[in-house]
Amino acid sequence: MSFRGLSRSNTMSGMGVSAHSKNTYMELQRKKAHRYVIFKIDEKKKEVLVEKIGAPAEGYDDFTASLPENDCRYAVYDFDFVTSENCQKSKIFFIAWSPSTSKIRAKMLYATSKDKFRRELEGIHYEIQATDPTEMDLEVIKDRAN
Template identity: 55%
Template structure:
């Protein structure tokens, strides 16, 4: 666990370990991370099983709180090739008004450092509402 010099945020070792399992072994479809206010560290909140759908992933985000997540997105290219890309999602770190300002600031200031801990991210997506991370948006960013 290392602390982030700018925000004082630490990253729990399980975050990197589970991400490596998603990337190398494909043990998980997605991982949702949250910042524990009490310990000021990023922790794993939810692990999506390999057969979970994109809809399951979308349902994993709380309506009024920020989160980080990674998603292993399988898709078929226009040339009919099966591919996979790992997305990093920063959820509600810019708005809406329902999220707490302090929480948004902590998530926004810690995002880049946390993302660097996860070696292998291919696409980043910032979403403040569900439509910004719809399946169609993700697929268009993957291609």
């Protein structure tokens, strides 16, 4: 096997996850310290890093506005809602954002790293793969949560 082939298979196996990324997710999940977290792959460090954290008071529009229009990201969103029985509930969504306008290399990198990263985040209720905003709009989130 050539060095080049070895290098590519390492890239394809997925990125590492920074301790900060895991801890920030745990703060969202356990302490409700954040509404959402957006993660970005740092190719040089070969790690998934926290790019942006949403305050608990921020809403879904703030979250979607924080995703880049032409680049891929991973995100978790803590969705609060009231059930038909009037119970307050919360579901955590993992969103793999891969807009059709992003570069093919980015799409491949995020696609091949997603499963490994997703497994690091325990307690995710739902996963959504979105290539345009309509695939993850608030109605989609509400339908999945109920």
